[in-house]
Amino acid sequence: MPSSTAALAHTADLASFVEASPSSFHAAAEVAARLERAGFTRLDESVSWPAPAGGRYVVVRDGAVIAWVVPRAASASTGVRIFGAHSDSPGFKLKPKPTTGKLGWLQAGVEIYGGPLLNSWLDRELRLAGRLVLDDGTSVLAATGALLRLPQLAIHLDREANDHLSLDKQSQTQPVWGLGESDSADILDELARDAGVDAARIRGYDVVTADAAAGTTFGLDDVFFASGRLDDLASVHAGVVALERAAGPQGSADDADHIAMLAVFDHEEVGSGTRSGAAGPFLSDVLERLWLSLGADREQQLRSLAASWCVSSDVGHSVHPNYADKHDPVVQPMLGSGPILKINANQRYATDAAGAAAWNAWCFAAGVTSQEFVSNNSVPCGSTIGPITATRLGIRTVDVGIPILSMHSARELAGVSDLWDLTRVAEVFFRG
Structure with missing residues (x-):
């Protein structure tokens, strides 16, 4: 059926959010900026935090961000409802x-980040984006426009490319970004100019x-949306819009x-084991400071956790019409038929019966x-921040x-x- 006006407006906002968030650092900054405009107070981890009753706060740690609303009647054992997602996506990172x-081409030395579908990055205009740390220790964000491309070898020079395309991860994934010798230009100049x-x-x-192309709706009745970094900016955007609306x-x-x-974490695509990842201390640090400001002792903290929920939101697989054998023969979620509840017997997802009942x-x-x-x-099952949290x-x-x-393409497809x-x-x- 045709996409509703509200759904289309929401997707247009997501497209703008993705464009403003080409790196995890940009995504965290964009979440904080949106929430500050909605009346949230930005906190600094290095200074004392205010008493939280009736307050709305947001704090950024590198490429991660956590925001919360404390109700006016909050006590030391009030439970927390956490909507979790991640800000990073598979791709390439500058070495x-x-x-x-070589041979008159300027190229960028990159390392593969996470598990991207390498072939999907071929013949696309790409941006560079992230943070620069300066000589005085300050950090600035930088993002170029379309600057790079991984040009594919012509079919005339590889007649079997359509039968078994395989890329050498070192020699065949270094994008071009100009003409000249490597000592005639510096790619960091392009980032510095933007910053x-x-x-x-x-x-x-x-x-x-990051893919330089804007996200777009298409298909019969505009039911599809294609964009880079939907894994997992689709969930990040859902969370920030929902929090804006709930706090409005x-x-x-x-x-x-x-x-x-x-709670939006970085580095999920590489295992989450960093100071800004879900396996790191960011969430527990924020919760502890929140509890301390409410005067909670250890027992009250444990009571708060017992009364709490975390919804871990990340993308999952829709049944693929060309690869039906890769999916469960009975449970086959379909793009455009609603969000998914993710279940795995080996606890690669954290969902259990109580979680399923609550989600439904x-x-x-x-x-x-x-x-x-x-x-x-x-087919091996991936995992999320859910079991880690x-x-x-x-x-x-x-897990939902x-x-x-x-999934993990330079450009993914959602409903x-x-x-x-x-x-x-x-x-x-x-809202509760």
């Missing part, structure tokens, strides 16, 4: 000595590639019986139909998301209605 080249700083001041950088004039977060919290109740309250996702027994905090956790095609439905459920979750 040291990044300006390379408005002198390239000679750069002492460190975390810079990745028509929302009820200020009067809820729980603390509404959005939130979907019912939002007027949204949910689908289940389970892997084919012959449940293990670190002992918090009840359920939206079904997509082309317009699913994006809107996930946000609607997240808002119910936050």
